[in-house]
Amino acid sequence: AQKVTQAQTEISVVEKEDVTLDCVYETRDTTYYLFWYKQPPSGELVFLIRRNSFDEQNEISGRYSWNFQKSTSSFNFTITASQVVDSAVYFCALSEPAFDDMRFGAGTRLTVKP
């Protein structure tokens, strides 16, 4: 069974600090896909990134970066120079081809204080 663990329930930082959100996954499949979503207070889940299991390249997009390590089954997300607008709940999710769905971790609530 697929499983996603986000051990950090809540994180609070001061603006301009860097912060890393952890995600550990379990799957028996060799082909799978990982995602990060942001959920601001408005409720909509905003897609941030998708990674397939064959692409271990790290990715950077502006202040966001992702570190995918198959050896530790982790797909961590770093926000550099955090801003108040980054305050939200962040979900890591896993999808396997055998399942027509996407399963979410419990989420990490990030609060960035001015």
Next chain:
Amino acid sequence: DTEVTQTPKHLVMGMTNKKSLKCEQHMGHRAMYWYKQKAKKPPELMFVYSYEKLSINESVPSRFSPECPNSSLLNLHLHALQPEDSALYLCASSQAAGVGTEAFFGQGTRLTVV
């Protein structure tokens, strides 16, 4: 256009009422999803439609009845709900199910059952 539109945004209904939630996308996506999200919890998958056919029903009570009239529309018919069914109901769509494409979410319907 990466928009998934859900109506209504808010709904209050009595336990004897019948109501419907609506979801629409015009991205040509062939998979559509209903998720239920309780406060401070991750989204939980309810139903998946793939090419307008129900492919996953996560043992959802029959008081929730999904319908996919065409590839752009997804409805969730509600009848005889319980107060514990109060939650944020999220609709999502993706290019196809089971191939790891990212899902795009609507803003959700905040449902309160009184």
